Amino acid sequence: MSESRRFSEDALAMLVAGTVLSVSMLVTVLESHGVFSSTAATGGGPSWRNPMKSIIVLPTAWEVHPFESGVSWFTGAASAGVLITAVMSAVMWLGRGSRGDFWRACAGVFLLSLLAYVLAEQKVVKYYGLEYALWALVIGLLISNTTGVSKALSAGVRTELYMKTGLVLLGAEVLFGKLLALGLPGICVSWVVTPVVLIVTFWFGQRVLKMESAALNMVISADMSVCGVSAAIATAAACRAKKEELTTAVGISLAFTVMMMVAMPPLIQAMGLGPVVGGAWVGGTIDSTGAVGAAGAMLGKEAEVVATTIKMIQNMLIGVVAFGVAVYWVTCVERTEGARPEISEIWRRFPRFILGFLGASVLVSLLYENLSGGPDFVKAVVDGGTKTVRSWCFCMAFVSIGLETNLGTLAKFLRGGKPLTLYVCGQLLNLVLSLLMSLLMFEVVFPGAADVLRK
Amino acid sequence: MSCASERGLATTGSYRGGWWRLSGSALLLALIWCVVLPALSRRPGVRQRIEFLEGRGINPSAKFFTEQEAGWRNAAEVERRVRQHPEAFWGLPWSG
Numbered sequence: 360m361s362e363s364r365r366f367s368e369d370a371l372a373m374l375v376a377g378t379v380l381s382v383s384m385l386v387t388v389l390e391s392h393g394v395f396s397s398t399a400a401t402g403g404g405p406s407w408r409n410p411m412k413s414i415i416v417l418p419t420a421w422e423v424h425p426f427e428s429g430v431s432w433f434t435g436a437a438s439a440g441v442l443i444t445a446v447m448s449a450v451m452w453l454g455r456g457s458r459g460d461f462w463r464a465c466a467g468v469f470l471l472s473l474l475a476y477v478l479a480e481q482k483v484v485k486y487y488g489l490e491y492a493l494w495a496l497v498i499g500l501l502i503s504n505t506t507g508v509s510k511a512l513s514a515g516v517r518t519e520l521y522m523k524t525g526l527v528l529l530g531a532e533v534l535f536g537k538l539l540a541l542g543l544p545g546i547c548v549s550w551v552v553t554p555v556v557l558i559v560t561f562w563f564g565q566r567v568l569k570m571e572s573a574a575l576n577m578v579i580s581a582d583m584s585v586c587g588v589s590a591a592i593a594t595a596a597a598c599r600a601k602k603e604e605l606t607t608a609v610g611i612s613l614a615f616t617v618m619m620m621v622a623m624p625p626l627i628q629a630m631g632l633g634p635v636v637g638g639a640w641v642g643g644t645i646d647s648t649g650a651v652g653a654a655g656a657m658l659g660k661e662a663e664v665v666a667t668t669i670k671m672i673q674n675m676l677i678g679v680v681a682f683g684v685a686v687y688w689v690t691c692v693e694r695t696e697g698a699r700p701e702i703s704e705i706w707r708r709f710p711r712f713i714l715g716f717l718g719a720s721v722l723v724s725l726l727y728e729n730l731s732g733g734p735d736f737v738k739a740v741v742d743g744g745t746k747t748v749r750s751w752c753f754c755m756a757f758v759s760i761g762l763e764t765n766l767g768t769l770a771k772f773l774r775g776g777k778p779l780t781l782y783v784c785g786q787l788l789n790l791v792l793s794l795l796m797s798l799l800m801f802e803v804v805f806p807g808a809a810d811v812l813r814k
Numbered sequence: 815m816s817c818a819s820e821r822g823l824a825t826t827g828s829y830r831g832g833w834w835r836l837s838g839s840a841l842l843l844a845l846i847w848c849v850v851l852p853a854l855s856r857r858p859g860v861r862q863r864i865e866f867l868e869g870r871g872i873n874p875s876a877k878f879f880t881e882q883e884a885g886w887r888n889a890a891e892v893e894r895r896v897r898q899h900p901e902a903f904w905g906l907p908w909s910g
Contacts, residue, residue: 490875506832542903589877649876667888671879807902
């Protein structure tokens with residue numbers, strides 16, 4: 360498909376995400392004034408509701424067949440498909456002058472994403488933490504490695520556009536105020552241990568294991584130390600990792616997440632750790648946010664609350680890590696031997712979507728803290744609209760990665776076992792440091808905090 | 815992400831017998847999702863786990879805290895306790 364590249368993929372992604380975020384905020388405000396329904400707030404401040412919540416949805420959980428809870432989710436998913444295809448196509452046409460065939464290909468990728476999502480929502484799959492990213496990759500890989508991708512579909516394979524759009528929308532869920540949610544103990548467990556593990560693991564991969572790809576090393580280090588797939592996506596985009604490298608990192612992370620989710624609760628009980636220390640240890644070490652909640656719940660309510668809060672604080676690190684990695688990459692990794700890059704050169708190479716990500720985060724954080732009923736407004740904007748679109752975008756990105764990946768080249772990245780060794784060594788360090796910090800914080804320095812959390 | 819993948823898109827016709835292999839894989843997936851997994855979900859241990867996590871509002875497949883109701887709820891609960899007892903979470907023992 361011949362295209363004039365008037366705008367970069369980053370600019371297009373920011374345009375799509377900006378449109379979705381603005382529309383989600385606008386309709387939430389209008390709804391609170393009774394524009395879409397007659398239930399406007401009458402006193403005590405606005406009651407925020409997002410009408411998009413019932414229009415665009417994700418598939419619901421199922422046990423025997425996907426339509427057992429009705430067909431309403433299907434209409435909602437179809438509406439999401441129409442919305443995403445329309446906005447993406449309009450932006451592609453405006454920004455790149457693409458021909459009219461993009462919308463058909465984009466709709467095709469969306470349909471494959473819908474299939475991946477339906478597979479992921481089967482309750483056994485869902486409640487054992489085998490998330491949609493895995494099934495989206497599987498579907499894409501199956502097609503690309505059997506029949507190959509049809510010409511009609513290939514125009515819709517836009518991994519970077521979907522991924523960066525999803526990341527900018529994810530920025531709207533990164534609320535800086537949440538960093539202080541658990542006081543100093545939370546900051547120490549999440550924001551001291553995590554960067555130390557990330558940096559030491561990356562150093563270990565470069566200097567000891569001598570990994571061929573610094574990007575693969577960084578993506579594995581980040582997804583293992585920060586918060587799994589979402590951190591892997593953000594870091595991969597920040598350091599321009601190859602699609603196969605992101606696939607490798609996500610695959611390893613998902614496998615270990617399931618193992619740790621099952622193994623850690625009995626281990627913690629056998630070690631006789633209390634619910635607060637145990638919860639903090641789970642929150643600081645298991646990659647995936649959802650799996651942390653599941654493992655914490657197995658240890659009891661107090662452990663669940665501590666584990667999910669520690670993980671939430673770690674979630675907030677995504678923006679900082681993505682920004683730091685992007686700066687490190689353009690200034691140190693990609694620079695010419697011995698030469699110090701000019702500011703203009705750094706700016707030219709800097710992935711601009713990170714600025715969109717941080718911009719969305721700052722805007723939503725300010726609204727959360729300062730607006731009357733801010734937390735409810737942000738929850739309505741995120742839960743009702745941006746989170747759903749973000750999830751679809753990430754799913755479409757993983758389908759696209761699968762469609763672009765050859766199993767033979769994927770095996771090349773696992774050869775020699777270095778990625779696996781890196782993950783295991785990094786995770787062992789993470790386990791030791793997180794446990795020591797949790798014990799130090801909740802047993803030695805802030806025992807009162809543990810008492811309050813146990814009440 | 816790098817614009818370049820290790821290799822370009824494999825277009826239709828790149829592989830021999832591809833449609834047969836794709837159909838076979840799709841059939842296998844359908845069998846697992848329509849027969850094996852529903853049967854697994856009826857096993858007492860698995861059912862108990864599903865009901866327990868569903869009841870708590872926990873989604874083990876969540877990628878971010880906003881994707882599970884328990885994420886928002888637990889954060890609000892912790893923030894309430896920290897507001898009630900700031901000295902327990904912010905006061906260093908040696909600061910008096």
